[in-house]
Every structure is written in structure tokens, then in C-alpha cells.
Amino acid sequence: VGEGGEVTYKKIHTSQIMGSIQLGISHAVGGLASKPERDLLMQDFMTIETTNFYSQGSQLTPAHHYSDFRFKSFAPIAFRYFRDLFGIQPDDFLLSLCNEPLRELTNPGASGSIFYLSADDEFIIKTVQHKEGEFLMKLLLGYYMNLNQNPRTLLPKFFGLYCYICNSKNVRMVVMNNLLPSSIKLHEKYDLKGSTYKRKASKSERSKTVPTFKDLDFLELHPDGIMLEADTYNALIKTIQRDCRVLESFKIMDYSLLVAIHNLDLAAKEEAERRRNNSIGDEDSGEENGAVAGTSSGATGTTQPPPLVRSRSINRQKLVAHSTALESIQAESEPIDEEDDVPPGGIPARNAKGERLLIFLGIIDILQSYRLKKKLEHTLKAMIHDGDTVSVHRPGFYSQRFQNFMAKQVFRKVPSPLKHSPSKKK
Ligand code: ATP
Ligand code: CA
Ligand code: CA
Structure with a gap:
């Protein structure tokens, strides 16, 4: 600045x-x-x-x-x-x-x-x-x-x-x-690499409205991971595997999986709260009723009005084809059901509490080539730290660890069908 x-x-x-x-x-x-x-x-x-x-x-x-x-x-x-x-x-x-x-x-x-x-x-x-x-x-x-x-x-x-x-x-x-919709409130955001070395969001990052958390934060906040239905899980992990193979073939590393979570149940609660506050505010306009702060989403620090559940832009056809999270993972799978009542493009999931989630994700920051830059950094760090947990590693190792982390820690397969229950819809 x-x-x-x-x-x-x-x-x-x-x-x-x-x-x-x-x-x-x-x-x-x-x-x-x-x-x-x-x-x-x-x-x-x-x-x-x-x-x-x-x-x-x-x-x-x-x-x-x-x-x-x-x-x-x-x-x-x-x-x-x-x-x-x-x-x-x-x-x-x-x-x-x-x-x-x-x-x-x-x-x-x-x-x-x-x-x-x-x-x-x-x-x-x-x-x-x-x-x-x-x-x-x-x-x-x-x-x-x-x-x-x-x-x-x-x-x-x-x-x-x-x-x-x-x-x-x-x-x-x-x-x-762009991977992250601005019209939908993103409750949590993670930049994940599969490494645990120094992978914690800084204090200043944490103080933001929607911080970008890292691997260690994820493990702490979601020790049981994010639950996906079997078909969805398979489609996602297959896509990650295939993409990692491409990155590995180019000797690329240090990339991340950007994962953003919209919590549908939490959003509904927040919306109800907002309504309640607004009606109180109508009766007593002198009171501050700004309890619901502007939400920021995407990588943005810009404040925006509270998300409208049905804004025009949500329903508009995306300009870039095959590029929502849900479309991206469906090369071979049977079409994954999208619910009628939720913003499109997110991958349906649940957290350990059973709350309904929509996941937005993609691989980012892939323009680091091991050959070009990382060799020196690797040997230096490897001498100091346990080779296994250093975030800078040879591409094959990096890719394998990345895939393992996503397939075992971050996303979990739930055996039984896990439809977002229709009874919860308004
Ligand atoms: P560093 O090299 O220090 O890790 P960088 O400047 O190369 O950072 P990235 O890692 O590419 O930046 O991205 C930083 C942040 O920007 C991400 O955590 C994410 O919040 C946001 N971001 C990056 N790419 C996208 C994208 N395609 N869509 C939405 N948000 C993105
Ligand atoms: Ca990065
Ligand atoms: Ca970078």
C-alpha cells in the first residue's frame, strides 16, 4: 500500500x-x-x-x-x-x-x-x-x-x-x-496441500471475516472430514487423481486444493436471524440492527450485502462451460443429483454434525516447476526437517501425499445414500 x-x-x-x-x-x-x-x-x-x-x-x-x-x-x-x-x-x-x-x-x-x-x-x-x-x-x-x-x-x-x-x-x-461464487456466502475456506509443516493460517489471516485456513486448521476443525455420497466421492477422487497425474508429468508442485464451504443449514439460520433482527429494527429504528455483517466471499476482502438466497446471478448460466465444481468432477460418473432448492454448482456434502454443505473447489497455483525453482529449497529444508513433513518435495511424492490427504482426511465416503433430506426444505 x-x-x-x-x-x-x-x-x-x-x-x-x-x-x-x-x-x-x-x-x-x-x-x-x-x-x-x-x-x-x-x-x-x-x-x-x-x-x-x-x-x-x-x-x-x-x-x-x-x-x-x-x-x-x-x-x-x-x-x-x-x-x-x-x-x-x-x-x-x-x-x-x-x-x-x-x-x-x-x-x-x-x-x-x-x-x-x-x-x-x-x-x-x-x-x-x-x-x-x-x-x-x-x-x-x-x-x-x-x-x-x-x-x-x-x-x-x-x-x-x-x-x-x-x-x-x-x-x-x-x-x-474463478472458483468461488460471490453471490453465495462461504462459511469456511481452506487452502490444502497435504502437508502439515507450517500449514496453519497466520493470526492476521484468522482475523479476517472469512479466513483462508490451511491443512492443520482443517484437521482441527474437521477431524472426521467432509462426508460425500459414494458416487460423488468416487467422481471427486478420480478427478483429483487424474489431475495430479498431469501435474506430476509436468514436474509441478506446491499447488493447493482450494476448498470453500457453504453451510446450507447455517445459512438458513442466519437468514432467519437476519429477518428477526430486521423486524425488531423496524419497530425501534434507533437500535443498531446491523448484527449481520456484510459477508465476504471468494478471496475477497470486499464487503457485500448479505447473500440473497435467490439472486438473479445465481441462476444465470455460467459463461465458462464445465467449470463449476460439480461439473468439473463428472467426466465419467453418472450425473450427480443436484437439488432444486439450492444454489447450483456446488458439490453436495455434509459435515460430521450432519449439516448440509455445498463444496466449491479447484486446484490452484500450479505454475511452480520443481525443476525451475524448488531444488535448492528442498535440500535446505530437508536437511533441517523431517523429509516427510516438509511441504516442498519432489513432484511424485508431493502428488501422492496430496491425493492421500484429500482421499483419506479431507473427504470421506458415506456408505448409505445421503440425500439432503427434502423435509428440511422450505
Ligand atoms: P503463494 O504462492 O504465496 O501461495 P499466490 O500469490 O501464488 O500465493 P495462490 O496460492 O494462487 O496465490 O492463491 C491465493 C488465494 O487466492 C487462494 O487461497 C484463494 O483464496 C484465491 N484464489 C486463487 N486462485 C483462485 C481462483 N481461481 N478462484 C478463486 N479464488 C482463487
Ligand atoms: Ca499457493
Ligand atoms: Ca504461488
Whole structure:
């Protein structure tokens, strides 16, 4: 945070970064319209397109109120193909990203990345390091071979890689699918790796409205795990296994499973409480009736009005195909029943108390390659700590431990059918 309370990244005000990348993306994606669709060629995975945006404008670019900047679009034709794969029309992509201000999220990560969320909740823009951008370029061909074969996956879906350059500072960013709905209150959120070494949320993280907890916190709060019906459990674990195989093949590690929980029973109670408070407030308007604080969800620190059980956006068709948690895990399984009365897209589950849950999840932060960065860190930590519990490990070990943790500790199979009982519905 810079002077005057303005958030900065690499000493550039983030409002300037946001406005500039919207211009850049708009130009890059809009310009693709003149290039006819065709099959992908090898070179499409290596192309970089660069455009200068002078504040006074040029024949190619509009005038703007920001500093002059340069914008690079990496592998634009390849990314267009990937957007196509997930049914994203160019116009919709631009409307989502460039038509309205983006929401800046507070990042619980240590990396200092900034995150922007599109107003319609579909996309996340994350700034990445130079190495991560380079790695994504190398990964692109193989990664999309996998996604092409199997779009039902919990792996992140990358829809663009860009670089904003201003005063010789480079801000690289990826556009990905957003995993967490903002219209639904998320009661708990976890970033899980399957490691127990230092995997506890910090004090400052805990003080947030919805902290992002880690592995040790999960074990403490859910010693019996989260219960899934057998079919759901099998579909989820199969998807995680398959995705881990892909990550392992690329020697990727240090990724997490982001797991967010909406507790339907708790939400109903909160709603009843809110109603009660409101009616008290009507009789005695002098009283403070703000007992229900604005909820924040997603990675956001932004406050929002209490979630509406039926908001328009909840029922709207998602722009990105096959990308809700529930859709992602159903490559081979029989369709998993979704209840009529609950927000769509979440995976039905229960906690040990028997409360009905909806789970939103996906694998995140996959642009760390073991080969590129982790070798030194591993040997150092391994010398100091028990090799088994160090969170930085060779990819095969990392992947196996990750899968074990998810399949045994985090998610549990309940033998009997566990339908959310209809009697509980209003
Ligand atoms: P670090 O490297 O320090 O772990 P990072 O800056 O690389 O952190 P991530 O681990 O990718 O950041 O993500 C940080 C947080 O941002 C996650 O815990 C999650 O709350 C949120 N987040 C990341 N990716 C997504 C996504 N695709 N959808 C929704 N939220 C996300
Ligand atoms: Ca991370
Ligand atoms: Ca990271």
C-alpha cells in the first residue's frame, strides 16, 4: 500500500494497472476478430504480440488517462482456441473483463500477487512472476492437450497471459476461471496441500471475516472430514487423481486444493436471524440492527450485502462451460443429483454434525516447476526437517501425499445414500 492509502504493485497504482490492462485486453482480444478461426499451429504457442498505448492515442489505440504503456499478449491464437474449448465467446470475454471495473481481492498468499475478479464473477486475473509466465508458455502445448482430451477437470483453466509494461516495469498476469461464487456466502475456506509443516493460517489471516485456513486448521476443525455420497466421492477422487497425474508429468508442485464451504443449514439460520433482527429494527429504528455483517466471499476482502438466497446471478448460466465444481468432477460418473432448492454448482456434502454443505473447489497455483525453482529449497529444508513433513518435495511424492490427504482426511465416503433430506426444505 502506497501513500494516501492507494494500493500499489511494483510502485504502480493498481487502479492504473487495472484500467490499462482492460484497455490492453480489449485491444488484444478485439483485434483477433479480424483473424479467421483456423486450426492451431505449433507457432501459435510461441507468438507474442506487442502494442504501444500512448496516452494521446494512435491510429491503432485509443487515447487514455493513464501513463504510456506497452502491452504484450502471449500466444493469442492459442488462448483463443482454449477459450473456445470452454464455450467463451470473444464478446462475452470482453464484456466480463473490460466493460466494468474489476474487483481487487486481498490475497492471503505470501507471494504478493494481486488478484482481480471480474464483476460478473467469471474470471480471475492474477499477477505472476516472470518465471511463472515463462513456465506457462512452455506448459501450454502439453497442458491443452490434456484439457482438450478432458475439459472436466479441477485444474485451473487459463484464458490468457498478458504483460503490462510501464516505466520499464513488467506486470505479467494470467486470466483464469474463478472458483468461488460471490453471490453465495462461504462459511469456511481452506487452502490444502497435504502437508502439515507450517500449514496453519497466520493470526492476521484468522482475523479476517472469512479466513483462508490451511491443512492443520482443517484437521482441527474437521477431524472426521467432509462426508460425500459414494458416487460423488468416487467422481471427486478420480478427478483429483487424474489431475495430479498431469501435474506430476509436468514436474509441478506446491499447488493447493482450494476448498470453500457453504453451510446450507447455517445459512438458513442466519437468514432467519437476519429477518428477526430486521423486524425488531423496524419497530425501534434507533437500535443498531446491523448484527449481520456484510459477508465476504471468494478471496475477497470486499464487503457485500448479505447473500440473497435467490439472486438473479445465481441462476444465470455460467459463461465458462464445465467449470463449476460439480461439473468439473463428472467426466465419467453418472450425473450427480443436484437439488432444486439450492444454489447450483456446488458439490453436495455434509459435515460430521450432519449439516448440509455445498463444496466449491479447484486446484490452484500450479505454475511452480520443481525443476525451475524448488531444488535448492528442498535440500535446505530437508536437511533441517523431517523429509516427510516438509511441504516442498519432489513432484511424485508431493502428488501422492496430496491425493492421500484429500482421499483419506479431507473427504470421506458415506456408505448409505445421503440425500439432503427434502423435509428440511422450505
Ligand atoms: P503463494 O504462492 O504465496 O501461495 P499466490 O500469490 O501464488 O500465493 P495462490 O496460492 O494462487 O496465490 O492463491 C491465493 C488465494 O487466492 C487462494 O487461497 C484463494 O483464496 C484465491 N484464489 C486463487 N486462485 C483462485 C481462483 N481461481 N478462484 C478463486 N479464488 C482463487
Ligand atoms: Ca499457493
Ligand atoms: Ca504461488
